[in-house]
Amino acid sequence: CSKEGASTVKVLKVGTDAGFAPFEFQDEKSKEYVGFDMDLIKALGKQMGYEVQIQNMNFDGLIPGLEVNSIDAVASGMTITEARKQKVNFTKPYYQAGLTIVVKNDNNAIKNFKDLEGKKIAVQIGTTGAAEAKKIKDAQVREFNNAPEAFMELKAGGVDAVVNDKPVNEYYIAQSGSKDAKTVGEPLQAEEYGIAVAKKNTELAGKLDKALDELKKNGEYEKIYVKWFGK
Ligand code: GLN
Known part of the structure; x- marks a missing residue:
């Protein structure tokens, strides 16, 4: 002022x-x-x-x-x-980002966005990940307040996948020791922060x-x- x-x-x-x-x-x-x-x-x-x-x-x-x-x-x-x-x-x-998929380590059925059709997906409310997941045919999208809650739901087995920003997914997996989860798929689209x-x-x-x-x-x-x- x-x-x-x-x-x-x-x-x-x-x-x-x-x-x-x-x-x-x-x-x-x-x-x-x-x-x-x-x-x-x-x-x-x-x-x-x-x-x-x-x-x-x-x-x-x-x-x-x-x-x-x-x-x-x-x-x-x-x-x-x-x-x-x-x-x-x-x-x-x-910053250049994009959306990727996180699944449990032993999930070999989901390899790309096409494979998410008819699946249960966790996302964060109000995000680009939520908007894109909702476009997937027959997918059941569950919205959480934040990314950690979405990851927890995957770990608990309540969903098949999380759709979220690539760098955050990679950081989560690195932090969790890469034992329970992995990222799959090419980034859905280029996104810029x-x-x-x-x-x-x-x-x-x-x-x-x-x-x-x-x-x-x-x-x-x-x-x-x-x-x-x-x-
Ligand atoms: N980049 C995503 C969006 O803008 C997610 C951002 C976030 O969850 N902080 O929707």
């Missing part, structure tokens, strides 16, 4: 659904929200002269949160889609884009990427 004194720190309220490792999750010890998106948004905030405050909320509450101004931005592995662009503004893409801001807040979107360019130039983006994904 222009009327504030120079010493006042500007605050950027950022909404996230912190059940989406390695992009956003709660560190068990420190209780802090950590992950690729968390490091990126903090670095972007710093570049823009803002202090970032994270608010953990359900994924399907993030866009409504922008609409009622309870948060300024969303950093939550959110795919840039035409439908969402009707409601919010996105920055430039900052963007940071979302309110529709009318084109100024903030512009500032975030500029800061993202700067972090790509000065090597900071690369550092954060390597920290979470290696190479």
Whole structure:
């Protein structure tokens, strides 16, 4: 705000659904929200002269949160889609993702999206994975509040598969020691993550884009990427 004194720190309220490792999750010890998106948004905030405050909320509450101004931005592995662009503004893409399938390790019947016809599928409410699973013929889609709950349902045997973002699926499998689950299938479609801001807040979107360019130039983006994904 222009009327504030120079010493006042500007605050950027950022909404996230912190059940989406390695992009956003709660560190068990420190209780802090950590992950690729968390490091990126903090670095972007710093570049823009803002202090970032994270608010953990359900994924399907993030866009409504922008609409009622309870948060300024969303950093939550959110795919840039035409439908969402009707409601919010996105920055430039900052990460390339796509949907894959997770099944139990001993499941040899499901190898691709076609094999999901007539199957029980767990997804997270309000996600691109949920939207795509609902298009599969005769599939019974069960929606959960977050990705960990969907994975738990697979482990418990309540569903045949989980449809979710590739990097999150791979991280889950690596963390669980690859013993109970595996990913199958080529990514269904290319998806790109963007940071979302309110529709009318084109100024903030512009500032975030500029800061993202700067972090790509000065090597900071690369550092954060390597920290979470290696190479
Ligand atoms: N990328 C997916 C989407 O935007 C899932 C995001 C998430 O669950 N955090 O719908």
